Amino acid sequence: MSNWRLDWPTSGGGRIASGRLKTAPGDFIVDELLELPESDPAVEGEVIAGSGEHLCLKLEKVGDNTEYVARELARIAGCRHFDVGFCGLKDRHAVTRQWFSLYRPGNEDQDTALIREIGLRWPVLAASRQARKLRRGEHRGNGFTITLRAVSGEHQVIDRALERLGDIGAPNYFGPQRFGNDGANLDRAVHLDPATLNRRGRSGGKGRGGKKRAGSDGSKNVLYFSAARSWLFNEVLAARVDDGSWAEAGATGPLWGDGGTTACGPLETFERGIVAQTPELAALFSVTRMKPERRPLAVKPESLSWQWVAEDCLELAFFLSPGQYATTILSDIFELEDMSLGRHNEQQG
Known part of the structure; x- marks a missing residue:
């Protein structure tokens, strides 16, 4: 069992339905637009x-x-x-x-x-x-056509939740896949030398003095650092969901970096207080050159539409900008069972 929180509060205080995702590949269609x-x-x-x-x-x-x-x-x-x-x-x-x-x-x-x-x-x-x-x-972004099967929940309640999703959006969490199985990427991040993010080089090459350059190990380190800052963002966003301020116009949260956050005043105090609760991750950014950035707290799908193709089968279509996650948005409403995980485990076995 993971020591990391990997499921964060929803905008409505709880999920009001459940459904199966990716029962077949055709249930999850992604169209990349350039x-x-x-x-x-x-x-x-x-x-x-x-x-x-x-x-x-x-x-x-x-x-x-x-x-x-x-x-x-x-x-x-x-x-x-x-x-x-x-x-x-x-x-x-x-x-x-x-x-x-x-x-x-x-x-x-x-x-x-x-x-x-x-x-x-x-x-x-x-x-x-x-x-x-x-x-x-x-x-430019991705168009999605997603079919949820074995949907359990009242149609009218689900329809209202989807209307709300189209109006105000959902919390813009990073999806749990970014953190690895049971938070393994976060476990690895905790044990990294923060200075490794600053060492550049090609895989297998050597720098001055014959020292081996970062190469592929450096790429993995970047992945772990990225998981750490994404998790810290989710924690700050979760606190904003709890206090109801996540959907304020233009609200953003921190992508932690060198110096922490670019926020100031009470917001800076608030964000630093949340991050300080996980000092082992906060310490990673003390000597890196990773620039602090901001990310919107809310994500609203464009051109959202849906139809009930059967009593327990719901088809949804919408468009998202880069860096936004379809499953994260749907998880604000649905308890999702990802059927592809079972196929993946069978292929790995």
């Missing part, structure tokens, strides 16, 4: 839209995580793995439509053949050329 000119590569002989050294492809994938697809694309395209870009990690237990960029300077005449080869692995929904590699968080 501001790119698109052409349909399925049309024979169509000219790829846009121009630049990077070939951007929108793929539909099921059962493959983002990093695996990126490695396979590098192999198929004959480029280095770090020449493949993407905007965010997408769940493997879902139907995800996601953009990838491939660094292919001067190879425009080979685009059609490459797209055809990649299409043997994953459907290619759109293609475009652009000047820059795709990077994390650069997409």
